[in-house]
Amino acid sequence: MTTQLAHWTRKDLLSLRELSADEIKFVLETTDAFKQVGTREIKKVPALRGKTLVNFFVEPSTRTRTSFELAAFRLSADVINISATTSSLTKGETLKDTARNLEALQADIIVLRHSSAGAPQFLASRLKASMINAGDGAHEHPTQGLLDLYTIRERKGKIGGLHVVIIGDILFSRVARSNIFGLLKLGARVTLVGPSTLVPREFEKLGVEVSHKIDNVLPNADVVNLLRIQHERQRREYFPGLGEYIRLFGLTKQRAKLLKSDCLIMHPGPINRGVEIDSEVADGLQSVILEQVTNGLAVRMAVLYLCGGIAP
Amino acid sequence: MEFTPRGEELFAASCREVQAGSLCSPHMSATIIRNGRVIDPANKRDEIADVFIVEGRIADQSAIGNRQSAIDEVDATGLIVAPGLVDMHVHLREPGFSHKETIESGARAAAAGGFTTVVCMPNTSPVPDNPSTIAWIKDRAAAIACVNVLPTGAISKNLAGEELAPIGSLAQAGVVAITDDGHCVQNHEVMRRAVEYARMVGVPLLDHCQDYNLVGNGVVHEGYWSTLLGLPGWPAAGEEAIVMRNVLLAELCDHHIHCQHVSTVGSVRLIREARARGIKISGEICPHHIALTDDAIQNFDTNYKVNPPLRSQNDVEGILEGIADGTLSILCSDHAPHADFEKEVEFDRAPFGIVGLETELGLFINLLVHQHRKIDIARLIAMYTLEPARLLRIDAGTLSVGARADVTLIDPELDWTVKVDQFQSASRNSPFDGWELKGRAVRTMVGGKTVWKL
Numbered sequence: 001m002t003t004q005l006a007h008w009t010r011k012d013l014l015s016l017r018e019l020s021a022d023e024i025k026f027v028l029e030t031t032d033a034f035k036q037v038g039t040r041e042i043k044k045v046p047a048l049r050g051k052t053l054v055n056f057f058v059e060p061s062t063r064t065r066t067s068f069e070l071a072a073f074r075l076s077a078d079v080i081n082i083s084a085t086t087s088s089l090t091k092g093e094t095l096k097d098t099a100r101n102l103e104a105l106q107a108d109i110i111v112l113r114h115s116s117a118g119a120p121q122f123l124a125s126r127l128k129a130s131m132i133n134a135g136d137g138a139h140e141h142p143t144q145g146l147l148d149l150y151t152i153r154e155r156k157g158k159i160g161g162l163h164v165v166i167i168g169d170i171l172f173s174r175v176a177r178s179n180i181f182g183l184l185k186l187g188a189r190v191t192l193v194g195p196s197t198l199v200p201r202e203f204e205k206l207g208v209e210v211s212h213k214i215d216n217v218l219p220n221a222d223v224v225n226l227l228r229i230q231h232e233r234q235r236r237e238y239f240p241g242l243g244e245y246i247r248l249f250g251l252t253k254q255r256a257k258l259l260k261s262d263c264l265i266m267h268p269g270p271i272n273r274g275v276e277i278d279s280e281v282a283d284g285l286q287s288v289i290l291e292q293v294t295n296g297l298a299v300r301m302a303v304l305y306l307c308g309g310i311a312p
Numbered sequence: 313m314e315f316t317p318r319g320e321e322l323f324a325a326s327c328r329e330v331q332a333g334s335l336c337s338p339h340m341s342a343t344i345i346r347n348g349r350v351i352d353p354a355n356k357r358d359e360i361a362d363v364f365i366v367e368g369r370i371a372d373q374s375a376i377g378n379r380q381s382a383i384d385e386v387d388a389t390g391l392i393v394a395p396g397l398v399d400m401h402v403h404l405r406e407p408g409f410s411h412k413e414t415i416e417s418g419a420r421a422a423a424a425g426g427f428t429t430v431v432c433m434p435n436t437s438p439v440p441d442n443p444s445t446i447a448w449i450k451d452r453a454a455a456i457a458c459v460n461v462l463p464t465g466a467i468s469k470n471l472a473g474e475e476l477a478p479i480g481s482l483a484q485a486g487v488v489a490i491t492d493d494g495h496c497v498q499n500h501e502v503m504r505r506a507v508e509y510a511r512m513v514g515v516p517l518l519d520h521c522q523d524y525n526l527v528g529n530g531v532v533h534e535g536y537w538s539t540l541l542g543l544p545g546w547p548a549a550g551e552e553a554i555v556m557r558n559v560l561l562a563e564l565c566d567h568h569i570h571c572q573h574v575s576t577v578g579s580v581r582l583i584r585e586a587r588a589r590g591i592k593i594s595g596e597i598c599p600h601h602i603a604l605t606d607d608a609i610q611n612f613d614t615n616y617k618v619n620p621p622l623r624s625q626n627d628v629e630g631i632l633e634g635i636a637d638g639t640l641s642i643l644c645s646d647h648a649p650h651a652d653f654e655k656e657v658e659f660d661r662a663p664f665g666i667v668g669l670e671t672e673l674g675l676f677i678n679l680l681v682h683q684h685r686k687i688d689i690a691r692l693i694a695m696y697t698l699e700p701a702r703l704l705r706i707d708a709g710t711l712s713v714g715a716r717a718d719v720t721l722i723d724p725e726l727d728w729t730v731k732v733d734q735f736q737s738a739s740r741n742s743p744f745d746g747w748e749l750k751g752r753a754v755r756t757m758v759g760g761k762t763v764w765k766l
Contacts, residue, residue: 017540094653094656094657095657095658096656096657114658116658116659116660116661117541117542117543117612117659117660118541118543118612118658118659119658119659121611121612122612122657122658122659136542137542137543137660138542138543138544139541139542139543140542171539172542174542177540177542200539202535202536202539203539205536205539206539206540
């Protein structure tokens with residue numbers, strides 16, 4: 001799996017849908033080098049020295065924000081964190097005006113997390129700074145998609161030909177969409193599993209399979225990626241309750257026995273132990289959940305390095 | 313001295329009469345529009361002829377024959393001479409939102425689009441759920457609007473869908489219809505009583521068909537693109553459920569309900585079937601619902617955000633069939649101006665709406681007559697004149713002798729390019745900037761007076 005791409009040309013990373021297979025491979029190969037940095041005594045390189053990165057998180061996040069922050073530190077960038085509550089958005093300033101002010105302060109890279117789909121694309125077309133999408137509504141979470149691809153590739157040696165099963169709340173999941181686009185571009189077979197209200201058949205038009213019978217799908221999966229059930233933000237009518245969800249779709253200890261012994265178990269976090277996944281399964285030998293977190297740091301270093309190095 | 317205000321009022325009232333009658337000019341005036349193709353669907357007329365105007369009214373040749381004073385002549389060779397077009401669905405934003413549009417700027421936009429009469433929607437602040445707000449709108453329009461502005465009143469108090477507005481008083485104040493446009497009465501019982509009550513006072517209902525539970529926080533058509541982009545979906549069934557409700561209530565109450573901005577093939581089917589059974593229901597079409605499909609939203613450009621949303625190709629084809637077979641009988645714009653700063657935000661936070669007055673005629677001629685060949689230009693003119701005039705029972709939409717001389721001259725073959733920065737409207741939120749169209753109005757006359765000319 002080597003890329004034919006000679007060099008990176010994008011200043012923004014907005015989605016995996018817009019990337020070519022070669023561009024995705026290019027990021028993954030660049031990630032190899034940065035992952036190696038993390039094993040050194042001094043885990044820091046000067047790639048973005050003198051650059052200013054703003055972590056602009058309009059929607060709360062711990063893991064992604066920390067990962068981007070650490071990635072930027074390791075690239076020697078200067079980092080500022082802004083959250084919704086500390087920004088002037090609470091005073092009625094528009095997103096565009098806030099971002100233009102950040103740019104006026106000579107921010108080179110803006111990492112945006114936002115509850116509205118398309119918010120990073122909206123700003124990218126209006127700003128000179130590099131725009132990195134750290135998750136926009138239910139649209140995409142491209143660095144999560146990339147770190148999932150990286151983790152699969154690292155463990156399996158390939159992505160093409162693998163059967164990846166994504167389980168849970170697909171409709172509201174930006175992680176699912178980035179995974180779907182990235183996996184399909186790299187030649188994987190993708191099956192989505194979950195209640196029909198959260199995994200509508202419309203997804204089949206994207207080129208994936210849809211199933212509502214988890215027990216039929218698990219035995220032939222090479223990777224299962226479990227999404228968090230976002231029960232706190234869902235309208236009640238999507239499913240009758242967590243108990244029923246667990247009964248129909250939870251990766252229980254019992255169900256995990258259906259998996260092939262080398263099937264990887266992934267989860268973007270945060271985990272609801274005992275809901276989408278049993279605690280023991282999450283901590284079991286097949287689980288690569290913490291490796292995903294480690295790889296996320298390297299992937300984000302690669303993305304910041306690639307996009308941050310492009311002249312506007 | 314105490315009588316001065318009243319005196320001014322009388323003066324203003326007499327000015328209104330003059331303006332509505334004969335172009336605010338004290339002396340006798342006459343105009344001949346020569347040699348155009350006169351299309352007057354109300355009189356089943358389509359022929360090359362001259363049109364005579366005397367003192368702001370359509371006249372016959374004899375009325376002009378023995379006149380001594382100067383006669384204006386307008387050469388309409390190669391042009392269509394149509395009754396002044398009516399757009400029965402516009403938002404003029406006044407009172408309350410004059411940063412988006414005013415009655416004055418909206419009327420100018422109407423004139424530039426070929427419209428001599430516009431019907432304005434009640435989602436203003438204050439809401440015209442009372443006769444005095446209606447009176448304010450009428451006075452304001454009489455004072456500053458260059459076209460006829462006909463107000464609608466609210467169905468429910470404050471458009472809240474709970475208590476009936478004083479529909480009888482609104483009718484007396486001169487509304488041409490009642491509607492909660494922008495909102496939709498969800499409680500079927502409230503709607504049923506509104507229909508019954510409106511029947512008594514003789515005004516039709518115009519309904520923005522949207523089931524709030526089914527639509528939820530939807531911002532784009534529920535389908536392929538909403539799935540792909542992760543934007544909240546607005547399902548077709550959210551419109552069709554209310555269209556069905558309206559069919560049932562129109563039948564139950566034997567009174568007219570007009571479904572605004574029909575956007576789905578399912579709505580077309582429901583209206584077609586109901587009309588075949590003689591039920592008093594109708595539907596209107598906006599150009600964006602046939603010019604565009606939901607794939608236009610893929611770059612999150614809020615100029616494509618409109619309610620109801622841009623639909624699928626299948627819906628577009630269903631609407632085109634509905635226009636061709638007469639199921640959908642009225643064309644309109646749903647002219648919905650918004651300021652740049654309001655649209656320059658995240659997609660799901662932006663207001664819904666497209667400005668349409670200055671592009672709708674060109675788009676419809678282009679799409680319906682030239683491109684898809686679904687109807688001819690005479691039917692298109694009927695859908696902008698005879699049909700809305702009949703539904704609203706307004707004095708407009710005909711070139712009958714004695715009618716107010718509202719006339720639109722149309723060049724159906726003229727090639728032109730949409731340029732939003734040249735709009736008369738105070739707002740620019742159009743997805744059609746740069747579109748190359750064939751066909752547009754070239755002169756707009758209200759009461760015999762030219763209010764706009766290309």
